[in-house]
Amino acid sequence: MKTLEPPTMETRPTPPSDDAAQVIDTSKMNAGQRAALEMTESARDAASEKGSFAANLFMGRYELDRLLPFPAQSHEDRDQGDAFLARLEAFLRANVDPDEIDRTGEIPDEVIEGLAKMGAFGIKISPQLGGLGLSQTNYCRAAVLLGSYCGNLAALVSAHQSIGVPQPLILFGTDEQKANWLPRCAKGEISAFALTEPGVGSDPATLQTRAEPTADGQHFVINGEKLWCTNLLKAGVLVVMAQTPPKLVNGKERKQVTAFIVDMDTPGIEIAHRCRFLGLRALYNGVVRFTDVKVPRANIILGEGKGLKVALSTLNTGRLTLPAACTGLAKRCLEVSRKWSAERVQWGAPIGKHAAIADKLGRMAANIFAMEAMTLYTASLVDRDKKADIRLEAAMCKLWGSERAWEIVDDTMQIRGGRGYETAQSLKERGEEPIAVERFLRDCRINTIFEGSSEIMRLFIAREALDPHLKVAGAVLNSQLPMGVRAAAAMKAGLFYASWYPQQWLPSLAPVNAQSALTKHLKFARRTARKLARSLFHAMALNGPKLEKQQVLLGRFVDIGAEIFALTATCARAEAKLKEAKSLEEREALLQLAECFCQQARLRIARHFDGLHHNADRAGYKLAQGVLSGQLGWLEEGIVAHKK
Numbered sequence: 001m002k003t004l005e006p007p008t009m010e011t012r013p014t015p016p017s018d019d020a021a022q023v024i025d026t027s028k029m030n031a032g033q034r035a036a037l038e039m040t041e042s043a044r045d046a047a048s049e050k051g052s053f054a055a056n057l058f059m060g061r062y063e064l065d066r067l068l069p070f071p072a073q074s075h076e077d078r079d080q081g082d083a084f085l086a087r088l089e090a091f092l093r094a095n096v097d098p099d100e101i102d103r104t105g106e107i108p109d110e111v112i113e114g115l116a117k118m119g120a121f122g123i124k125i126s127p128q129l130g131g132l133g134l135s136q137t138n139y140c141r142a143a144v145l146l147g148s149y150c151g152n153l154a155a156l157v158s159a160h161q162s163i164g165v166p167q168p169l170i171l172f173g174t175d176e177q178k179a180n181w182l183p184r185c186a187k188g189e190i191s192a193f194a195l196t197e198p199g200v201g202s203d204p205a206t207l208q209t210r211a212e213p214t215a216d217g218q219h220f221v222i223n224g225e226k227l228w229c230t231n232l233l234k235a236g237v238l239v240v241m242a243q244t245p246p247k248l249v250n251g252k253e254r255k256q257v258t259a260f261i262v263d264m265d266t267p268g269i270e271i272a273h274r275c276r277f278l279g280l281r282a283l284y285n286g287v288v289r290f291t292d293v294k295v296p297r298a299n300i301i302l303g304e305g306k307g308l309k310v311a312l313s314t315l316n317t318g319r320l321t322l323p324a325a326c327t328g329l330a331k332r333c334l335e336v337s338r339k340w341s342a343e344r345v346q347w348g349a350p351i352g353k354h355a356a357i358a359d360k361l362g363r364m365a366a367n368i369f370a371m372e373a374m375t376l377y378t379a380s381l382v383d384r385d386k387k388a389d390i391r392l393e394a395a396m397c398k399l400w401g402s403e404r405a406w407e408i409v410d411d412t413m414q415i416r417g418g419r420g421y422e423t424a425q426s427l428k429e430r431g432e433e434p435i436a437v438e439r440f441l442r443d444c445r446i447n448t449i450f451e452g453s454s455e456i457m458r459l460f461i462a463r464e465a466l467d468p469h470l471k472v473a474g475a476v477l478n479s480q481l482p483m484g485v486r487a488a489a490a491m492k493a494g495l496f497y498a499s500w501y502p503q504q505w506l507p508s509l510a511p512v513n514a515q516s517a518l519t520k521h522l523k524f525a526r527r528t529a530r531k532l533a534r535s536l537f538h539a540m541a542l543n544g545p546k547l548e549k550q551q552v553l554l555g556r557f558v559d560i561g562a563e564i565f566a567l568t569a570t571c572a573r574a575e576a577k578l579k580e581a582k583s584l585e586e587r588e589a590l591l592q593l594a595e596c597f598c599q600q601a602r603l604r605i606a607r608h609f610d611g612l613h614h615n616a617d618r619a620g621y622k623l624a625q626g627v628l629s630g631q632l633g634w635l636e637e638g639i640v641a642h643k644k
């Protein structure tokens with residue numbers, strides 16, 4: 001019997017550079033895997049020369065000066081954000097009942113109209129085009145606010161402008177496209193992003209929706225079906241990813257994916273189904289069918305064949321809204337947990353005094369501070385430069401933030417006990433405060449799945465982490481290349497590693513410019529980045545090209561990188577806040593918060609390093625293949641099996 005190979009990093013939805021064929025050995029892949037790799041790699045942006053803070057960690061470079069001093073929002077920017085947030089908060093309090101929205105599965109029209117009126121659908125669109133022109137930081141702050149109150153509204157607003165029409169047009173639109181669609185979007189015409197298909201989830205390179213050019217080349221005709229398109233039922237305009245005719249690139253036929261702006265009133269568009277979910281019950285999400293939908297060539301974003309680049313770049317910045325919304329929900333959970341832990345007395349003491357509950361509360365507070373620090377830092381990079389390379393930072397915020405948010409909401413349910421599991425309506429009917437922790441839990445679960453699942457985020461980050469090594473040594477290991485090319489590459493790689501590798505063992509004596517007791521943790525992070533780089537290099541040397549199949553192992557490297565980023569952002573933000581602290585108590589509480597986070601992060605990092613050498617990965621993989629082959633069918637006996 002043939003055992004299944006683990007899915008490889010090459011099937012990730014990340015984007016190939018033109019030199020992918022040089023650095024990645026595709027000889028052992030099947031045709032589908034190779035095509036997916038070539039396509040995603042060609043859509044991948046080359047990393048900037050200087051790399052980003054997170055990217056450089058994996059090469060042992062710890063550039064603390066990128067985060068310290070922690071980027072401060074200017075007074076002007078903050079004031080602008082505050083004014084909008086105050087209006088948004090007042091509107092939510094006066095007009096929105098999130099539990100009612102959850103119960104009915106509908107967002108009242110007046111709520112959508114009210115949001116549109118205050119500009120909530122054009123937060124980042126420039127004022128010249130009718131938007132509010134707020135910064136990424138203020139947009140993230142709005143997502144925190146919405147996420148804390150109503151997940152359905154957070155999803156509505158964010159699917160529209162983080163991944164819907166505004167974001168790809170802000171990044172890649174022509175002046176004409178911007179002038180045509182952005183004022184409409186800013187006024188409240190809702191948009192959506194249609195990439196996923198029934199057979200195409202995490203691997204967008206294989207999408208089936210087709211767009212064929214008309215004889216005169218002025219239009220494209222779209223046919224196909226898209227699944228789970230958020231906002232679809234309310235949308236006036238969509239971004240649709242479709243396959244256009246293949247092109248010959250270096251003598252080889254290459255699939256082309258193209259991004260189209262499609263007005264919903266174009267003939268041939270049918271909403272086939274409204275999807276309903278565990279949580280986010282008022283999501284206007286559905287299946288959309290395209291039958292001979294004629295779209296002008298002028299509606300192509302960026303260019304024919306550049307659709308995956310549009311999709312992946314859109315998601316790179318767009319997915320930053322998600323950890324911001326997660327931070328909002330997590331803060332709401334902290335509020336609920338804090339109050340209940342103080343109020344609820346069991347076994348003679350408030351439950352917050354019992355160590356098992358205090359442990360959850362402490363971890364919750366520490367992780368929220370870190371989530372917010374990571375997101376604010378990454379948002380500040382976009383504010384400095386709209387085209388900044390935030391791929392890794394945003395992916396880490398999304399991965400780390402959505403996983404922490406899930407733990408936090410789960411802990412909140414545990415802290416609330418039976419009341420956590422009870423619906424807000426039921427609590428209200430029997431006279432208790434209607435705190436909707438069960439709704440929070442349902443709404444939160446999707447965050448580790450959409451906009452890049454946790455598994456895919458780890459592969460994406462691992463691909464980027466390995467990129468410098470692939471560039472230096474990939475050709476040496478590529479059995480498809482001629483021996484001469486490999487020998488020349490080996491010489492170059494040898495020279496590079498002869499200087500780079502010893503540096504990863506040298507202690508850094510440069511001072512760390514932090515003022516507080518957190519300095520020791522920043523020094524630890526600097527040491528750990530080098531240990532991470534060494535360990536990654538050892539794993540590469542040991543596993544060779546097979547490393548990309550070791551997803552669980554690679555995941556540990558990614559998690560270490562994310563923890564170093566979280567720890568650094570935490571310390572840097574705490575340093576900045578310490579300077580603003582008005583009392584000794586405030587200062588001490590802040591130090592306690594950051595110190596606790598650092599201690600916990602260091603323990604997690606130690607566990608991940610330990611897992612590199614002591615793990616049951618192989619046994620687990622082998623067992624899973626036994627399960628897949630049906631060898632353990634008896635384990636499923638004694639149940640009411642799913643009807644075929």
Ligand SMILES: Cc1cc2nc3c(=O)[nH]c(=O)nc-3n(C[C@H](O)[C@H](O)[C@H](O)COP(=O)(O)OP(=O)(O)OC[C@H]3O[C@@H](n4cnc5c(N)ncnc54)[C@H](O)[C@@H]3O)c2cc1C
Nearest residue numbers: 007011193194195196201202228229230450451453455456
């Ligand atoms: C509520 C909701 C809203 C959504 N909104 C939109 C939207 O607006 N627009 C849009 O285009 N899409 C949208 N989606 C789709 C969403 O982005 C996908 O669900 C997501 O990309 C995962 O795809 P999938 O569900 O098909 O899972 P699959 O890709 O089938 O994956 C199933 C599981 O396998 C894992 N997996 C897959 N490949 C690998 C691999 N190579 N290695 C390791 N693990 C792997 C995944 O992580 C996942 O755990 C939405 C989905 C939902 C549920």
